[in-house]
Amino acid sequence: MITRPALTAAGGIVAAAGVIALLPLVFGDTSEFRFAFVGAYFIAALGLQILTGYAGQISLGHSGFMLLGAYVTTILSVDHGWNDLATIPLAGLVAGIAGFLFGFPALRLRGVYLALATFAIPIALIALAKKYEGLTGGGGGKPLTRVLTGHEAYVTTWPIAGGMFVLAWLLLRGRLGRAFRAIRESEIAAVSMGINLALTKTLAFGISAFYAGVAGSLYVITIGFANPDTFTIALSILLLVGVVVGGLGTLVGVIVGALFIEYVPLYAPDILSWVQKPIDLNLDPQAAGAGATVYGAVLLLVLYVAPTGAAGLLRALVRTVTRRLYTSRGTEPPGHVVSRRREA
Amino acid sequence: MTQFVQQVVAGLGDGAIYASLALALVLIYRATHVINFAQGEMGMFSTYIAWTMIENHGWSFWPAFVFTVFVSFLGGAAIQQTVIRPLQRAGELTIVMATIALLVLLNGLASWIWKPDEKVLESPFPTGTWSVGDVQIPQQSVYDLLVVLACVVLLWAFFRFTKLGLALRASAVNPVASRLLGVRVTWMLALGWGFAAALSAVAGMLAAPAQFVFSPSFMQVVIIYAFAAAVVGGIESPAGAVVAGLALGVTMNLLGTYVAFVTPDMRLPVALAILLAVLIFRPGGLLGHAAVRRV
Numbered sequence: 284m285i286t287r288p289a290l291t292a293a294g295g296i297v298a299a300a301g302v303i304a305l306l307p308l309v310f311g312d313t314s315e316f317r318f319a320f321v322g323a324y325f326i327a328a329l330g331l332q333i334l335t336g337y338a339g340q341i342s343l344g345h346s347g348f349m350l351l352g353a354y355v356t357t358i359l360s361v362d363h364g365w366n367d368l369a370t371i372p373l374a375g376l377v378a379g380i381a382g383f384l385f386g387f388p389a390l391r392l393r394g395v396y397l398a399l400a401t402f403a404i405p406i407a408l409i410a411l412a413k414k415y416e417g418l419t420g421g422g423g424g425k426p427l428t429r430v431l432t433g434h435e436a437y438v439t440t441w442p443i444a445g446g447m448f449v450l451a452w453l454l455l456r457g458r459l460g461r462a463f464r465a466i467r468e469s470e471i472a473a474v475s476m477g478i479n480l481a482l483t484k485t486l487a488f489g490i491s492a493f494y495a496g497v498a499g500s501l502y503v504i505t506i507g508f509a510n511p512d513t514f515t516i517a518l519s520i521l522l523l524v525g526v527v528v529g530g531l532g533t534l535v536g537v538i539v540g541a542l543f544i545e546y547v548p549l550y551a552p553d554i555l556s557w558v559q560k561p562i563d564l565n566l567d568p569q570a571a572g573a574g575a576t577v578y579g580a581v582l583l584l585v586l587y588v589a590p591t592g593a594a595g596l597l598r599a600l601v602r603t604v605t606r607r608l609y610t611s612r613g614t615e616p617p618g619h620v621v622s623r624r625r626e627a
Numbered sequence: 628m629t630q631f632v633q634q635v636v637a638g639l640g641d642g643a644i645y646a647s648l649a650l651a652l653v654l655i656y657r658a659t660h661v662i663n664f665a666q667g668e669m670g671m672f673s674t675y676i677a678w679t680m681i682e683n684h685g686w687s688f689w690p691a692f693v694f695t696v697f698v699s700f701l702g703g704a705a706i707q708q709t710v711i712r713p714l715q716r717a718g719e720l721t722i723v724m725a726t727i728a729l730l731v732l733l734n735g736l737a738s739w740i741w742k743p744d745e746k747v748l749e750s751p752f753p754t755g756t757w758s759v760g761d762v763q764i765p766q767q768s769v770y771d772l773l774v775v776l777a778c779v780v781l782l783w784a785f786f787r788f789t790k791l792g793l794a795l796r797a798s799a800v801n802p803v804a805s806r807l808l809g810v811r812v813t814w815m816l817a818l819g820w821g822f823a824a825a826l827s828a829v830a831g832m833l834a835a836p837a838q839f840v841f842s843p844s845f846m847q848v849v850i851i852y853a854f855a856a857a858v859v860g861g862i863e864s865p866a867g868a869v870v871a872g873l874a875l876g877v878t879m880n881l882l883g884t885y886v887a888f889v890t891p892d893m894r895l896p897v898a899l900a901i902l903l904a905v906l907i908f909r910p911g912g913l914l915g916h917a918a919v920r921r922v
Binding site: 335339341388396398399400402403406407410411413414516520523524527531570571572573574575576577578579580582583586587590 | 662
């Protein structure tokens with residue numbers, strides 16, 4: 284049976300897809316270019332959402348998987364004459380296999396240890412990329428074969444992002460998604476229900492890294508230049524921030540997270556000057572570090588005020604509105620108590 | 628042989644810095660059961676406070692050192708009370724995210740307040756070497772090691788011989804029972820964060836002169852070594868953190884000298900490979916014991 288929340292969600296997604304399809308009509312080249320990056324972040328954050336929000340495994344290594352995807356695309360298209368778009372699936376696959384393999388040692392680690400171990404991925408890969416200069420161009424970077432206009436980048440990135448979103452939704456609504464959520468809530472309970480913990484966790488890592496690889500590939504295609512230092516831990520942290528801001532355990536929220544990653548640094552000076560206007564701090568909002576300061580502060584604020592992220596806020600809003608619409612004064616709808624329970 | 632001894636001493640000097648930061652991580656882990664990703668940035672921020680006192684207010688190094696350690700202690704306790712305590716019930720992932728937010732925030736604030744360019748913190752120690760036979764022993768490494776060891780002994784004495792130290796240990800081991808016995812557990816947690824912040828301030832103020840110049844990101848490499856040391860030593864074991872920190876410093880220096888593959892760029896990945904290997908074969912760390920989970 285199609286439920287009302289499912290209809291609301293489907294309506295929202297169709298509307299969002301429509302907006303994304305029509306945006307180029309109002310955008311200039313710069314905005315389209317920026318939005319192409321939003322698309323790449325969206326895909327990477329989707330992957331991290333699958334791993335962190337659904338399977339409950341934290342990762343600070345996703346920029347490393349992005350780096351892998353980026354260099355698969357760069358090396359194949361520059362040195363071996365591939366069409367850069369044709370390299371995207373392979374970029375995802377290579378990163379996915381790497382993620383799957385990393386899942387094996389990660390199996391023995393939980394929580395904090397896992398986060399620390401995933402630290403190793405980007406650091407090791409950046410160092411290796413700089414060491415093997417012949418292949419990667421080293422620390423100086425390596426230009427790709429063509430430079431995209433903003434519009435080209437936009438129409439390359441977003442159809443793929445849409446496809447990846449649908450894929451994630453299909454994956455998570457079925458058996459695998461339930462298995463992910465089960466190991467997030469309780470590994471012991473999950474195992475006793477017959478879930479293969481090792482396979483499920485490594486799969487989560489693999490799928491998640493596949494997304495990061497595709498994102499990394501699109502990122503370098505958009506920017507036209509591969510450089511190891513693009514993919515530092517800082518990028519991993521940004522992705523994690525995006526996922527939390529969007530709301531853990533929701534696919535729709537990821538779009539807010541991706542917008543946050545791209546646009547908050549851009550608007551940080553404005554936010555700062557607006558905040559300090561009433562208190563007259565007289566600080567320079569254009570200075571270095573201002574962006575990071577706003578980032579950190581907003582992240583902390585989200586953790587306090589809206590721990591369920593943008594998606595949680597939206598859900599609460601929709602619920603309030605629909606309750607107003609569908610409930611006559613004084614009577615509570617059945618199932619009211621259940622629906623109000625805080626989501627984990 | 629000469630080179631070997633020199634590298635061991637230099638390694639102990641580096642290792643002392645990793646050890647003090649690793650010890651800070653262990654203190655917070657024991658108190659809050661969370662890895663503080665912002666630990667390095669807290670030390671970085673403290674170092675800038677010391678630099679300001681010296682450069683802008685004309686203090687000499689040691690008064691600035693003591694002042695900074697004190698301010699950092701208060702700052703650490705304040706962070707626990709204002710940032711971490713309200714989130715204590717929200718779960719591990721939320722607290723980890725909060726420490727990551729602190730990392731970003733402190734790093735941004737430092738580049739904002741003090742500009743991101745490189746600064747110099749003069750070493751309080753002679754930078755020359757002692758000659759023992761053929762061996763040239765770097766003096767700064769020896770002094771770094773001594774300062775850290777002094778801090779460790781002081782902390783150990785505090786935890787071992789004072790009533791407050793006992794209360795702190797008690798609230799880390801069993802918060803509920805400690806509360807029943809009249810220990811103010813939340814204040815003990817704040818004290819734990821204070822000590823950790825003070826230790827990372829020491830680490831920062833020793834690391835900055837050892838690296839000649841420092842910028843807002845200078846602790847990000849040190850913190851990764853400290854993570855490795857804390858985990859290798861067993862995340863709940865203070866002694867393990869110190870021993871593993873020193874051992875890591877020596878190992879990295881020796882590998883860098885004798886193994887061609889370990890170029891300066893490759894040091895960090897190699898350290899992390901060691902970390903991964905330890906985690907896989909001894910998940911509890913070298914001096915820790917495997918955690919028993921209650922079902």
